[in-house]
Amino acid sequence: MNLHAVNLAAGCVVILGISLVLFRAIRGPTSYDRVLAMNVIGTKAVLLVALIGFITGRPEFLDIALLYAVINFVATIAILKFVEYRRLG
């Protein structure tokens, strides 16, 4: 069972998923559609970095994936606070 090929195929599927969601980020009629697309692409980037770590044989990339999950959440909440309160503080 060639797990390397399976991981590579899963990486390509994740990139395909990112491109589909990108369409919604460009198109989305309301700004909340775009913020939702940013959140989803952030989660998929977490997945992609973890997969790249296993493809290249370095599980140290999981630290980066954990950081992305945190940054994704903080950026989403910050954008929503901006949109609701119209100020940054």
Place this chain on the structure above:
Amino acid sequence: MTHWIDWTSTALLLLGSFVLLSGAVGLIRFPDFYSRLHAAGKNDSLALILFMIGLLLQSFRYGTVGLSAGIRLVLIVAFILVTSPVATHALSRAAWIDRVQPWRREGTND
């Protein structure tokens, strides 16, 4: 012993890819923001959990480095499980306060 671990990991990755792609297709095709929020939030988190369990099964072949990788995978899953519902709720609340209207089928008044 390693044979069924490989097959289970492949099956989990395959299932996770299917859930991921169906969520992305739903994000394109659904008619309004709230239904897209359903598709994106649920499918995304589930796909991540399935992928991470599949990778956790694969990390056993790395020895002690795989053990720390497995712990980090579990940490990622725990963090996403906690914060993804919070982000989804914040999104839907912000959209509701901003008076984004849900989609209604033409001709009904429910």
Place this chain on the structure above:
Amino acid sequence: MTDYVLLDVLLLALLTITAVAAVAMRNLFASTVILSIYSFLMACVWSNMDSQDVALTEAAVGAGVSTILLLGTILLVGSREKPERAVHWPALLAVTAVGAALLYGTADMPRFGDPQSPANSSRVSKGYILQDVPKVADAAGHHTGPRSEGNYFHDHVPNMVTAVIVSYRAYDTMFETVVIFIAGLGLILFLRRRTS
């Protein structure tokens, strides 16, 4: 086509689409969100190239801080773009000429990871690459033992960036902490709430 090249090509195609979309949007808030997506994809490209520190920095700076600073700018400036969209011909010509010159220049670059390239085979680089790295530390973290007795890996620093920095670690870290402290101080002074 090897595996990282395949992922690289797909990610770069997505990056091109994202960059064109970020420029072509009229709503500046949408441009900000798409630039955040660009930064996430860029961080994936850096991870694909095996550089974890650059990927960490790109995620933290691009997707986190830069997005929020751009949002603060939109607060002050407003989120509509100016309606004039004519093509600026001198700028287009200059950009095309410089881009063509750069592409012509990259045709002469050495292969990715070539050991005979000038960066990897000059005397200074050899001095960094051919270092001896201690094998294992005892419980207190000290490396003891003479070099010739199997306590050191001969010529073995696995990462090129580490090979340079590990000699100058103290200077590097000290000045980087100063830079980050000044940046954080600037941000705090910039973004605090004025209660007056």
